[in-house]
Amino acid sequence: MKLIMVEGEVSGKKYEEPFSKGVLARSLTRAEMDPNKAYTFASQIEAHLKSEGVDLINLDDLIRIVLKKLREEDKEIAEKYGLWKSIRKCKEPLIILIGGASGVGTSSIAFELANRLGIRNMISTDMIREVMRKIVSKELLPTLYESSYTAFSSLRIPTPPESDEVLIGFRDHVDTVSVGVEAVIERALKEGISIVIEGVHIVPGFIKEELVSKSNVSMFVLTLQDEEIHKGRFYSRCRQMWARRPLERYMNYFGAIRRTHKYIEGLAIKNHVPVVENIDVTTTIDSMIEHITKTYGSEEDVGEIKS
Numbered sequence: 654m655k656l657i658m659v660e661g662e663v664s665g666k667k668y669e670e671p672f673s674k675g676v677l678a679r680s681l682t683r684a685e686m687d688p689n690k691a692y693t694f695a696s697q698i699e700a701h702l703k704s705e706g707v708d709l710i711n712l713d714d715l716i717r718i719v720l721k722k723l724r725e726e727d728k729e730i731a732e733k734y735g736l737w738k739s740i741r742k743c744k745e746p747l748i749i750l751i752g753g754a755s756g757v758g759t760s761s762i763a764f765e766l767a768n769r770l771g772i773r774n775m776i777s778t779d780m781i782r783e784v785m786r787k788i789v790s791k792e793l794l795p796t797l798y799e800s801s802y803t804a805f806s807s808l809r810i811p812t813p814p815e816s817d818e819v820l821i822g823f824r825d826h827v828d829t830v831s832v833g834v835e836a837v838i839e840r841a842l843k844e845g846i847s848i849v850i851e852g853v854h855i856v857p858g859f860i861k862e863e864l865v866s867k868s869n870v871s872m873f874v875l876t877l878q879d880e881e882i883h884k885g886r887f888y889s890r891c892r893q894m895w896a897r898r899p900l901e902r903y904m905n906y907f908g909a910i911r912r913t914h915k916y917i918e919g920l921a922i923k924n925h926v927p928v929v930e931n932i933d934v935t936t937t938i939d940s941m942i943e944h945i946t947k948t949y950g951s952e953e954d955v956g957e958i959k960s
């Protein structure tokens with residue numbers, strides 16, 4: 654059977670690969686089409702190309718055909734697929750930074766977003782901190798060995814009575830871990846790999862301006878205005894079978910965590926970083942993708958996102 658070839662271009666170099674229903678179906682499921690429907694739809698596209706006698710098609714033309722047929726079927730999915738494609742077409746690697754107080758959902762959302770965008774690299778700032786702990790001793794940098802919301806306990810200099818020691822400790826802690834976060838961003842930019850970096854140490858104003866001001870670096874802050882919903886997330890997290898972090902610790906420090914929540918949100922507003930209320934996963938992801946498309950996506954650019 655004769656294969657239909659798809660012609661694409663990466664870094665100015667043309668390549669050809671056989672049309673795959675599986676690959677097309679996977680990209681449609683990223684736009685939230687039901688997997689069975691996506692496979693049927695991909696088969697219809699293949700049948701259409703065959704009936705037209707196509708044996709070689711440019712990737713952009715294929716996307717246009719898919720979009721046209723999608724618009725006839727489901728406008729909402731067509732829009733999501735279009736947004737996703739316009740992000741995928743950009744030549745620069747995409748660095749997405751997701752911050753927010755402990756428990757607001759940065760790791761869950763990072764995973765979902767990376768999946769939707771087809772980004773294969775993801776790291777949590779907790780992991781970066783863990784690596785840093787192996788390099789620097791507790792005596793030299795005690796803050797590194799604390800949690801963001803307990804870092805006040807390792808402050809060497811007493812805080813003035815009028816200031817919030819939780820926030821002073823938090824700032825010290827985040828400032829330290831930011832060095833590792835910046836190293837990961839710099840490496841990703843140098844290597845040209847797309848990555849999602851998430852965690853409480855992504856705080857607006859703490860990461861070098863020369864990095865966060867790049868058009869392919871997007872920062873978000875997640876929030877949960879309702880304290881009870883926030884508390885509930887710790888319960889749901891500790892119910893997960895593999896969860897190893899005791900609920901009690903987070904409940905004991907919940908007041909401190911809420912103070913960091915308010916502080917991070919305030920900094921996001923001050924630094925014009927989008928604040929996304931993480932109630933419903935789909936709404937959160939959609940609003941982030943829409944934002945990334947506006948600042949980074951391009952209708953004209955050709956090429957693939959490097960992931």
Ligand SMILES: Nc1ncnc2c1ncn2[C@@H]1O[C@H](COP(=O)(O)OP(=O)(O)O)[C@@H](O)[C@H]1O
Nearest residue numbers: 755756757758759760761886889890932933934
């Ligand atoms: N939008 C959401 N809706 C419902 N549950 C969520 C949502 N986002 C996260 N969760 C749940 O909340 C808990 C904490 O999320 P997690 O991603 O671990 O937070 P963080 O990494 O910010 O500490 C997890 O059990 C997760 O499944």
Ligand SMILES: O=C(O)[C@@H](COP(=O)(O)O)OP(=O)(O)O
Nearest residue numbers: 754755756779799800801802853
């Ligand atoms: O330092 C902190 O605030 C939390 C962040 O982790 P998340 O709750 O955001 O995953 O790490 P911990 O020391 O509790 O393991």
